[in-house]
Amino acid sequence: MNKVAVVTGSAAGLGKGIALQLAKDGFKVVLQDINEDALKSTEKEFKNEGYEVVSVAGDVSKRDKHTDFVKAAVDNFGQLDVYVNNAGIDIVAPFIETTEEQMNKIFAINVNGVMFGTQAAARQFMDQGSKGKILNACSIAGHESYEMLGAYSATKHAVKSLTHSASKEFAKENITVNAYCPGVAKTEMWDRIDAEMVRYNDDMEPGDAFKEFSGAISLGRYQEPQDVANLVSFLASDKADYITGQAIVTDGGLVYR
Numbered sequence: 235m236n237k238v239a240v241v242t243g244s245a246a247g248l249g250k251g252i253a254l255q256l257a258k259d260g261f262k263v264v265l266q267d268i269n270e271d272a273l274k275s276t277e278k279e280f281k282n283e284g285y286e287v288v289s290v291a292g293d294v295s296k297r298d299k300h301t302d303f304v305k306a307a308v309d310n311f312g313q314l315d316v317y318v319n320n321a322g323i324d325i326v327a328p329f330i331e332t333t334e335e336q337m338n339k340i341f342a343i344n345v346n347g348v349m350f351g352t353q354a355a356a357r358q359f360m361d362q363g364s365k366g367k368i369l370n371a372c373s374i375a376g377h378e379s380y381e382m383l384g385a386y387s388a389t390k391h392a393v394k395s396l397t398h399s400a401s402k403e404f405a406k407e408n409i410t411v412n413a414y415c416p417g418v419a420k421t422e423m424w425d426r427i428d429a430e431m432v433r434y435n436d437d438m439e440p441g442d443a444f445k446e447f448s449g450a451i452s453l454g455r456y457q458e459p460q461d462v463a464n465l466v467s468f469l470a471s472d473k474a475d476y477i478t479g480q481a482i483v484t485d486g487g488l489v490y491r
C-alpha cells in the first residue's frame with residue numbers, strides 16, 4: 235500500500251495509538267503535535283520500529299499550519315489520503331465559572347482546528363483529483379453533555395456538526411468525512427480531568443472521577459488507545475468508502491445512540 239495519513243496530536247495518547255495502527259496498516263504517517271519534545275521522541279520510536287514517518291510541530295488552531303501539515307505529506311510521501319483531526323484539549327469548570335479565555339481557547343483548538351484541518355485536507359484531495367478521508371475526534375461528549383465539562387461538550391457537539399456539513403459539501407468530490415467518538419480512555423487528558431474534578435469536589439479522592447465514569451461502562455473496563463485506533467483504522471480503509479457524515483461511538487457501552 236502506498237497511502238499517506240496526517241494525524242494531529244499524535245505525540246501521545248489516542249493520536250499516538252491511531253498513528254501506530256495506521257503505520258501498521260501500511261500508511262506513511264505525518265506525526266503532528268504542539269509538544270515538540272514529545273513529538274520528536276514519538277517520531278524516533280516509530281522510526282526505530284521501521285515505520286515511514288515524518289513529524290511537523292505546530293498548533294492546530296492556526297489555519298495556515300494545516301497547509302504545512304499537508305505539505306509535509308506531499309513533499310515527503312507524494313500525496314495525502316487520510317487526515318485525522320485528533321488534537322483536542324479539555325477544560326473542567328463549573329458552568330457558571332467558565333471564562334471567556336477558556337471558551338476561546340477550547341473552541342480555537344477543538345473546533346477551529348477541525349474546521350481548518352478539514353479545509354486543508356479537502357483542498358489537497360481536490361487538487362490531487364483523488365478520493366480522500368477526513369476523520370475527526372469527537373467524543374461521547376458530542377452525544378451527551380456533561381456537568382463540569384460544559385465547554386468541552388459544546389466543542390464536541392460542534393465537531394459532530396462540522397462533520398455533517400463537510401460530508402454533505404464534499405460528497406460530490408468523493409471525500410468522506412466521519413467522526414470517531416471515544417468514551418473513557420486513560421490518557422493524560424483523563425488524568426487532568428480527574429485531577430480537576432477532584433479539586434472542585436471535597437468528597438472526592440484522586441482517581442474517583444475516572445472510576446465513576448469508567449465504572450458505568452457495560453463491557454467492564456476503561457478504553458485503551460487501541461480500541462479507538464481499531465475504529466479509525468476501519469474508517470481510514472477502503473472498507474469504509476460508503477460511510478460518510480457519521481459520528482461513531484466506541485465506548486464499551488456507555489452512551490447508547
Ligand SMILES: NC(=O)C1=CN([C@@H]2O[C@H](COP(=O)(O)OP(=O)(O)OC[C@H]3O[C@@H](n4cnc5c(N)ncnc54)[C@H](O)[C@@H]3O)[C@@H](O)[C@H]2O)C=CC1
Binds near residue numbers: 272322
Ligand atoms: N481520553 C479520552 O477519554 C477521550 C478523548 N477524546 C478526544 O480524543 C482526542 C485525543 O485525546 P487524548 O489522547 O486523550 O488527549 P491527550 O491530552 O492525552 O493528548 C492530546 C495530544 O494533542 C496535543 N495537542 C494539544 N493541543 C494541541 C494543539 N493546539 N495543536 C496540536 N496538538 C495539540 C497534545 O500535546 C497531546 O500530545 C481529543 O480530541 C479528545 O478530546 C474523546 C473522548 C474521550
Ligand SMILES: CC(=O)C(C)=O
Binds near residue numbers: 374380417427
Ligand atoms: C474526555 C471525554 O471526551 C469525555 C469525558 O467524554
